[in-house]
Amino acid sequence: MKGSTHRRCYCRDPKTGKPLGKKCPKLAGRKHGSYSVRQELPPRADGTRRSFSRAGYESLKAAQAELDHIRALLGLADADDSEGLDQIAELLEKVGDEKAPLPDIESTRRRLSHGLDLTSRLTVGGWLDIWLAGKKGRQSAISRDESNIRVHLQPRIGHLRLDRLRVTHLSEMFEAIAEANVEIAEGNAARRKAVEDLAQIPWKGREPRSRRKAMKAAIAEMEPYRRIVGPATRQRVRSTLRAALNAAIAQQLITFNPASHVELEAGRRPKALVWTEERILHWRRTGETPSPVMVWTPEHTGLFLDHVAEDRLYALFHLVAFRGLRRGEACGQRWTDTNLSAGLLTVAKQLVVNGWEVYEDDPKTDAGARTIALDSDTVQALKRHRAQQDKDREKWGSAWVETGRVFTRENGELLHPANVTRRFIELYEEIGLPPVRLHDLPHGAATLAHAAGAGLKDIQEMLGHSSITITSDTYTSLLPEADLAIAEAAARLVPRARTTPENIAPEAEAELDDAESADAESVPDGADPLGEIREINFPSAHAPLTQSAPDEKSEAE
Structure with missing residues (x-):
C-alpha cells in the first residue's frame, strides 16, 4: 500500500485567492511550509478506498517517523488476516478523524493478539455502570458495590480510559482516600465541638437565642458527619473494582487487572474484649470503648435477661444470647x-x-443454613412466647397479619431488624450496662460455649461460619475466669525443685513445710503427686448463665 510525505504551505494566489500548494515560490526556503503524510489503508468491505492523512510536521524527519509508525501498525496483521487489517484500518481512521495521537505499537499488538476491540474508548466509569447494571446476586452485596462505585471509584478514576488503567492510578487513589481521613476527622471534631457549645447556651433570653441561632447557622454550613474510610473499607472498594475488571477481561476489553496487584494495608478483624471492671471504669470516665467488639460477662448477660424477662422480645434475646443466632x-x-x-x-x-x-x-453461606439444638430453658422460653403470640392473634382477629414468623410485631407483621436493635439498646441502658452491639451477642454465646468445653468445630457449626478461622479469630475470647484457670493449670504442669532453706527465712520455711504436708495429705492414694491436669473445671462465675438441667416437671412436659 502506497504512502508518502510531502511539503506544502497554505499561501494563496493574491489575485485568485486559491491555494498555491506546491507552486508556492517560498517552498524553496527550508523554513517555509510544513510536511504532511498520506498512507493508503486497506479498502472497506464494499471495496471503497480509504487513507490516513495528517499535516503540520515541522521537518521531513518527523513526518517520515510518523509514516513509519503508521506502516508498523499496518504490519501487525498478516497479509491474509483480513479481519485484523480491517480493525487496524478502522483504528487509524478513528485516530485521524479525532486528531488523536497514534496508538502505541506494542499495546496495539497485545490487544490485537488477544482479540480485543482496538477502537474502544470506554472509560472506567462507563464500564463500572455497565457491570453494575448486569450484576446478579444478593441485593445487599449489589448495594455495597453500588456504594463503593458511587462514593469512591467514580469520582476518582471514573474518567480514565479502561484500557489505560494502571496500578499507579489505583495506588494514588487509595493514598488520597487515606489522606482524606485526616480532613474527615478534623471536620467531625469541629462539628462535634460546635454541637457541644450549642448545648451549653441557655434557651431563655434574647442574647442566648441570638447566639443559638448564629451557632445553628454555622453548624448547618459545616460538612455533615462522615465515616473514616478504614483499611477494611478500602479492601472492600478494591474487591468491587477487582470483580468489575475481571468481568472486563472476560469480555476481552482489557488483558490485565491492576486491582489484583495494588498493595493495601490489611483490614484486620477487631479482637473482641470482655467488659472487665477496669474497662468499665475507664468507659464511665472517658466514654471510650476499648474495642469495636465488646462482650458482656456472664453476670452482665444474666442481669440483662433478668431485666427483660417481661419484655415481649425476651425469647428473641434469650435465643441470640445462648444459641448465637x-x-x-x-x-x-x-x-x-x-x-x-x-x-x-x-x-x-x-x-x-x-x-x-x-x-x-x-x-449468607451454605454453612449458615444449619440446625441448632435448643436447651430446655430456651425451649420453655419459646413455648411461653408462642402462647403469648396465640393470645395476640386472637385479640387482633381479622387484622392479624399471618407471616409464620416466630418473632413479630403485636399484629403479626414482620419485625424490622433495626427496631430490634433500637429496643436492645434501650433495655440495657435502663440498667446501666456497658454498651455492646446486638450483632456481638452471638460472640458471647460462642465464648460461653467455649468456656463450657465446646470445641471450635462445634462453635463453628452453631454459629454457621463458613471457615473455622473466623470462629477462632473473632468468637473465642476467653472469659477472665477461664483464662485464670488455664494460667494456673499451665503453671502447675512444670515440676519445680524444693526451695533451699538457705534462700528463705525460718518463718517462711515453717509455713512451706506446713503447706507441703497439708498438700501431701490431700493427695489421694494412687494419684500423681505432681498434679497432672486431666480436666479444667471453670469457677462458679459462669453459674448465672449456665443452663440448669431439666427438672422432673420440665421433663414431663
Whole structure:
C-alpha cells in the first residue's frame, strides 16, 4: 500500500485567492511550509478506498517517523488476516478523524493478539455502570458495590480510559482516600465541638437565642458527619473494582487487572474484649470503648435477661444470647423450621436490611443454613412466647397479619431488624450496662460455649461460619475466669525443685513445710503427686448463665 510525505504551505494566489500548494515560490526556503503524510489503508468491505492523512510536521524527519509508525501498525496483521487489517484500518481512521495521537505499537499488538476491540474508548466509569447494571446476586452485596462505585471509584478514576488503567492510578487513589481521613476527622471534631457549645447556651433570653441561632447557622454550613474510610473499607472498594475488571477481561476489553496487584494495608478483624471492671471504669470516665467488639460477662448477660424477662422480645434475646443466632436470622425464623418437641431449630431464612427496606433471603453461606439444638430453658422460653403470640392473634382477629414468623410485631407483621436493635439498646441502658452491639451477642454465646468445653468445630457449626478461622479469630475470647484457670493449670504442669532453706527465712520455711504436708495429705492414694491436669473445671462465675438441667416437671412436659 502506497504512502508518502510531502511539503506544502497554505499561501494563496493574491489575485485568485486559491491555494498555491506546491507552486508556492517560498517552498524553496527550508523554513517555509510544513510536511504532511498520506498512507493508503486497506479498502472497506464494499471495496471503497480509504487513507490516513495528517499535516503540520515541522521537518521531513518527523513526518517520515510518523509514516513509519503508521506502516508498523499496518504490519501487525498478516497479509491474509483480513479481519485484523480491517480493525487496524478502522483504528487509524478513528485516530485521524479525532486528531488523536497514534496508538502505541506494542499495546496495539497485545490487544490485537488477544482479540480485543482496538477502537474502544470506554472509560472506567462507563464500564463500572455497565457491570453494575448486569450484576446478579444478593441485593445487599449489589448495594455495597453500588456504594463503593458511587462514593469512591467514580469520582476518582471514573474518567480514565479502561484500557489505560494502571496500578499507579489505583495506588494514588487509595493514598488520597487515606489522606482524606485526616480532613474527615478534623471536620467531625469541629462539628462535634460546635454541637457541644450549642448545648451549653441557655434557651431563655434574647442574647442566648441570638447566639443559638448564629451557632445553628454555622453548624448547618459545616460538612455533615462522615465515616473514616478504614483499611477494611478500602479492601472492600478494591474487591468491587477487582470483580468489575475481571468481568472486563472476560469480555476481552482489557488483558490485565491492576486491582489484583495494588498493595493495601490489611483490614484486620477487631479482637473482641470482655467488659472487665477496669474497662468499665475507664468507659464511665472517658466514654471510650476499648474495642469495636465488646462482650458482656456472664453476670452482665444474666442481669440483662433478668431485666427483660417481661419484655415481649425476651425469647428473641434469650435465643441470640445462648444459641448465637444473628439478628436477621432471629427475625426471619419461621415456626415451621422450629421443632420445640425435639428441641431443634433450623436456620433456613433471614431478614436483610437494604437502606430501610427489609426483604427475605437465604443465609449468607451454605454453612449458615444449619440446625441448632435448643436447651430446655430456651425451649420453655419459646413455648411461653408462642402462647403469648396465640393470645395476640386472637385479640387482633381479622387484622392479624399471618407471616409464620416466630418473632413479630403485636399484629403479626414482620419485625424490622433495626427496631430490634433500637429496643436492645434501650433495655440495657435502663440498667446501666456497658454498651455492646446486638450483632456481638452471638460472640458471647460462642465464648460461653467455649468456656463450657465446646470445641471450635462445634462453635463453628452453631454459629454457621463458613471457615473455622473466623470462629477462632473473632468468637473465642476467653472469659477472665477461664483464662485464670488455664494460667494456673499451665503453671502447675512444670515440676519445680524444693526451695533451699538457705534462700528463705525460718518463718517462711515453717509455713512451706506446713503447706507441703497439708498438700501431701490431700493427695489421694494412687494419684500423681505432681498434679497432672486431666480436666479444667471453670469457677462458679459462669453459674448465672449456665443452663440448669431439666427438672422432673420440665421433663414431663
